[in-house]
Amino acid sequence: MARRRDERRDAEPKARADRTRSRAAGSAPASHDAPTPDGEARHRVDAPPTETRAPTAAPICDPATVLGRLPTGTTLHTELAAAAYSRGHRSSYGPELGSLRAAIDAIDPVSVDLTEPRRRLAAATGEETRLAERVAAARGELRARRETGAETDAAREALDTAAAALAAAQTTRIAAEQALERARDRASASRDERERRLRLQDRLENRQRAARRELARAVYPAFRDALATLPTGDPGAAGDGPTDYAGSRLVGSVAAVRVATLDGPVVLEPAVADAIRAWSGTSPDRALGVATVRPDA
Amino acid sequence: MILVVTYSAAARTGLRNVCRRHEDHVVRRLGRAALLEATAYGAFLALRLRETHAADVQIEWTEPFNEFVRVDEDVRAAATAYANRETAATPYASFAAGTDHPAPDAMKRRPL
Numbered sequence: 394m395a396r397r398r399d400e401r402r403d404a405e406p407k408a409r410a411d412r413t414r415s416r417a418a419g420s421a422p423a424s425h426d427a428p429t430p431d432g433e434a435r436h437r438v439d440a441p442p443t444e445t446r447a448p449t450a451a452p453i454c455d456p457a458t459v460l461g462r463l464p465t466g467t468t469l470h471t472e473l474a475a476a477a478y479s480r481g482h483r484s485s486y487g488p489e490l491g492s493l494r495a496a497i498d499a500i501d502p503v504s505v506d507l508t509e510p511r512r513r514l515a516a517a518t519g520e521e522t523r524l525a526e527r528v529a530a531a532r533g534e535l536r537a538r539r540e541t542g543a544e545t546d547a548a549r550e551a552l553d554t555a556a557a558a559l560a561a562a563q564t565t566r567i568a569a570e571q572a573l574e575r576a577r578d579r580a581s582a583s584r585d586e587r588e589r590r591l592r593l594q595d596r597l598e599n600r601q602r603a604a605r606r607e608l609a610r611a612v613y614p615a616f617r618d619a620l621a622t623l624p625t626g627d628p629g630a631a632g633d634g635p636t637d638y639a640g641s642r643l644v645g646s647v648a649a650v651r652v653a654t655l656d657g658p659v660v661l662e663p664a665v666a667d668a669i670r671a672w673s674g675t676s677p678d679r680a681l682g683v684a685t686v687r688p689d690a
Numbered sequence: 691m692i693l694v695v696t697y698s699a700a701a702r703t704g705l706r707n708v709c710r711r712h713e714d715h716v717v718r719r720l721g722r723a724a725l726l727e728a729t730a731y732g733a734f735l736a737l738r739l740r741e742t743h744a745a746d747v748q749i750e751w752t753e754p755f756n757e758f759v760r761v762d763e764d765v766r767a768a769a770t771a772y773a774n775r776e777t778a779a780t781p782y783a784s785f786a787a788g789t790d791h792p793a794p795d796a797m798k799r800r801p802l
Binding site for chain 1: 695745746748
């Protein structure tokens with residue numbers, strides 16, 4: 394077990410390096426979606442705490458992470474899935490999870506920042522409006538001077554200048570509009586990619602949940618037996634599957650740890666340690682079947 | 691109104707939280723998108739999300755649609771007639787052929 398854990402630790406950065414390389418080469422990573430019977434490759438496929446970039450993708454069930462601390466802060470499903478995993482069970486979803494992760498990793502949408510094009514268009518539109526008002530004012534001035542027979546040369550010149558400036562501003566505004574339009578097209582293509590990635594991530598999470606359910610079911614008989622060995626455990630509370638379990642959460646977690654094959658030690662929060670010590674005829678280490686430590690150890 | 695569309699799980703969660711906390715500023719929630727009130731506060735909520743999630747948040751400005759202002763009469767009439775046609779299986783192109791109803795290609799080329 395200890396050897397295996399070290400391998401996993403090594404496998405992580407390697408997997409990441411593979412991905413970086415293949416992305417740099419512009420090709421989809423094919424290395425870790427191939428369903429192989431090799432235990433280590435499967436390990437990488439099924440135990441991904443840092444593998445996916447999906448921010449909300451729950452790690453499926455790394456045993457040391459899920460069961461290494463009580464309370465576990467997770468569901469009985471996840472605890473039992475982790476226990477099953479530690480005992481060598483593998484879900485039938487491994488290859489699918491691997492190819493979903495590969496597909497997600499292969500999507501690398503560009504980030505199109507529309508802020509500058511928007512700012513330039515707003516400025517150009519504002520300038521055009523300002524100059525249009527100046528042209529109107531100059532035209533009014535010229536008309537008034539004509540009507541009163543006053544000298545019009547200066548007013549005509551002011552109108553020509555303003556009109557020329559307005560024409561230039563219009564050209565700038567049109568160019569800004571077109572630039573924003575092009576940037577919006579690029580952003581839209583990038584959003585298509587993001588949308589596709591999000592759909593794949595949702596599917597991945599869905600399959601991870603299904604994989605956890607499958608793994609949890611695989612050890613449910615062992616879980617029921619473990620409940621029977623605990624002084625506070627009631628195998629009758631187990632029901633037919635993880636969703637039926639009606640017993641105490643702590644007893645359920647303890648039984649899940651008993652089912653698991655862990656290197657230990659398991660960290661017990663003081664309240665949990667006290668609760669287990671109050672059980673008759675056992676100790677935390679004996680109840681859990683693995684060494685326990687305090688959180689400050 | 692302000693339309694906010696999200697394109698990642700984190701942005702979607704962020705939008706969901708905003709909608710839950712500021713219900714009175716949400717006109718409608720549509721899955722990973724939402725329509726916010728056209729107020730400075732609605733804009734503040736939308737911009738805050740985009741500041742956090744950058745390209746995973748799209749913000750658009752929407753207006754109520756008035757077909758009597760935006761759309762020519764022939765298009766409105768065609769929509770009504772086609773929706774109430776007698777033969778359900780007739781595609782619109784065949785339905786419009788030989789009538790005064792505008793052809794689909796002509797409508798596709800006509801901007802509003």
